[in-house]
Amino acid sequence: MDALLLIIGFICMLIGILGCFLPVLPGLGISWLGIVLLYFTTAVPANYWILGITLLITVVISVLDYTIPARGTKHFGGTKYGIWGTNIGLIIGILSPIPFGFLIGPFLGAFLGELFFGSKNHGRALKAASGSFIGFLASTFIQFLVCLLFLGLFISLVWQYKEALF
Template sequence: MDYFLLILGFLLLIGGIIGSVLPALPGPPVSWLGILCLSFVEGMEISSLALWGSLVVTVVISVLDYVIPAQGTKRFGGSTYGVWGTNIGLVLGLITPIPLGFIIGPFLGALIGELLYDSRDISRALKAAIGSFIGFLASTFLKVVFGLVLLIWGIVLLVQKFSAAVLI
């Protein structure tokens, strides 16, 4: 059972990193499930405080994944129309079968939202859409880094487990 949980844990950790880039998988929660699996492996010492703390960080990052692109729109001069357009575009981009819809959706959503707000100011609408795209990139970077941290944590636990077994 330990080997099954060990393999499943590392597959989930790797899947979480992949899911941080691809929209089909929720990257941080999948990575956290990998750490949870590893916590049940005998010899993998993970405190409940570390598990709960990493769960809180996972939830925060998952929420920020939706907030950061909208804030990027707002910081680049977008209105509430652009922020709503970003959020709607992100959801539509995730569920439509368009290649890279999760990237195109927030950009187009912000652009369309800003054009609905003021159709004469195309440069401001483009600026807000670029802010949405930069926010998306920042959000993706945050998820990938978190996934890598959890993967490294899992590798350290694995090394500790097997180095302890060799010493015995």
């Protein structure tokens, strides 16, 4: 049973890293699940501090994943209409069947929100939409780094308890 949990946990780690770039998969949550599965083995003793801290990191980064693009819009001069457009565009982009909708949605949402409801200035609307896109890229990069950190923790724990696991 330990070998099965180890394999499923490692697969979760890989899917989690992939999920950083595919918005349909909650990448960080799946990576955290991989760590939890490792602690379900009889070979690795439960460490509630590590599980709690990694869960807290997962929750905080998951919340930031939705707020960073909106903050990027605001930082680049967007108004509340651009921020709302970013959030609405992100939801529509994720749910839409178009390729790369998760990238196009927030950008278009911020652009259209600024253009129609904020200022009528095309340059300012484009700048706010660019801020949304940069925020999305920053959020994805942070999530990817944390997933790599979780993978490193997973490998470290497997290495530490390799005699009992194999």
